Amino acid sequence: MSRTLQLAEQLISRPSITPEDAGCLEMLAERLAPLGFACERMDGGPDSFRVHNLWAVRRSGHPAAKTLIFAGHTDVVPTGPVEQWGSPPFTPSYRDGKLFGRGASDMKTSIAAFVVAVEEFLAQQTDTPLDIAFLLTSDEEGPGHDGTKIVCQALHARGEPMDWCIVGEPTAVQQTGDMIKNGRRGSLSGRLTVEGIQGHIAYPQLARNPIHQALPALAELASIEWDQGNAFFPATSWQISNMHGGTGASNVIPGEVVIDFNFRYSTENTAESLKQRVKSVLDRHALEYDLTWSLSGEPFLTTPGDLVHATQQAIRAETGLETELSTSGGTSDGRFIAKVCPQVIELGPPNATIHKIDEHIVVADVEPLKNIYRRVLENLHAQLQSAAAVQGAAA
Secondary structure: OOHHHHHHHHHHOOOOEOOOOOOHHHHHHHHHHHHOOEEEEOOEOOHHHOEOEEEEEEOOOOOOOEEEEEEEEOOEOOOOOHHHOOOOOOOOEEEOOEEEOOOOOOOHHHHHHHHHHHHHHHHHOOOOOEEEEEEEEOOOOOOOOOOHHHHHHHHHHOOOOOOEEEEOOOOEOOOOOOEEEOEEOEEEEEEEEEEOEOEEOOOHHHOEOHHHHHHHHHHHHHHOOOOOOOOOOOOOEEEEEEEEEOOOOOOEEOOEEEEEEEEEEOOOOOHHHHHHHHHHHHHHOOOOEEEEEEEEEOOEEOOOOHHHHHHHHHHHHHHOOOOEEEOOOOOOOHHHHOOOOOEEEEOOOEOOOOOOOOOEEEHHHHHHHHHHHHHHHHHHHHHHHHHHHHHHHHO
């Protein structure tokens, strides 16, 4: 069995449901420390929801060094009905060439591949201008308030260098390496409460139906072309997720209706611009309303540069694939890291079974993933050495 699979098994066997870490970070720190990593716990949150965070960094001491961060999460979503699993969710199990267990795909195998890739790289390159760091949290699947977000804020405040970051989220479609995320859409949610006057349905003249009043405005919002997207992002989408109105009785006009909606938006818009456009529609329809907003994450984009090119080369060399750049899917902790690190991508195994019963990863995808991470390290190392040689010759 490969060292990557062995470490993945050790991580999967720990029931680290958000915000629990179940000792994963301590085990990883013990493995990284002998490689020269300074390991710092940066836990956060109240005692009732304590979030476990690890920042581990190995500085090379080279004057022209740059830092590559491997970022991820040790927490997993709940298992769902255990009796529906083909094997216990926190007992790593193999069937039909697949490793089963909660976190196998999202994203404990990626973390295992990170660590083994770094071990192999440092065994080959004892003197490298590449600084390497790990940013790991137990609160990516939960609220995300006291995980990667607060660690990034603290690291930025003290001036920690951060140049490149690979987030180990499962991004592949069919096989490891066929897709990487070089950005994500923003997510902005709203709760709209439209006020009316409750009354008997037989006497509408004595009431005011907020559902009837809201519908024209909702229809207009649904028909708006918010933008056309761009070369990296699809067009911004506005969708209603829930609508609640009425008392449950068939003869009562409701006094209010509550509409939940969400924007998944591109870099062609901002949260503020979308808020203003929604408000203008509601005001034009003369609604009596209350509107509250929740911003889950702003969009981020890494245009092709050093990190994307190094990753494309690594995938091509390992798998022969020409990887697809994508910004599809939901949000990730990359949205926090992108605020303090100029180049952020997501690269991991296939995502078809994440959060599902019988989550698994195909064993044949594991070693290529580790090798891609190692090749990215080698490519960035070569870039820095080449740049140093050019500077030395010019001097």
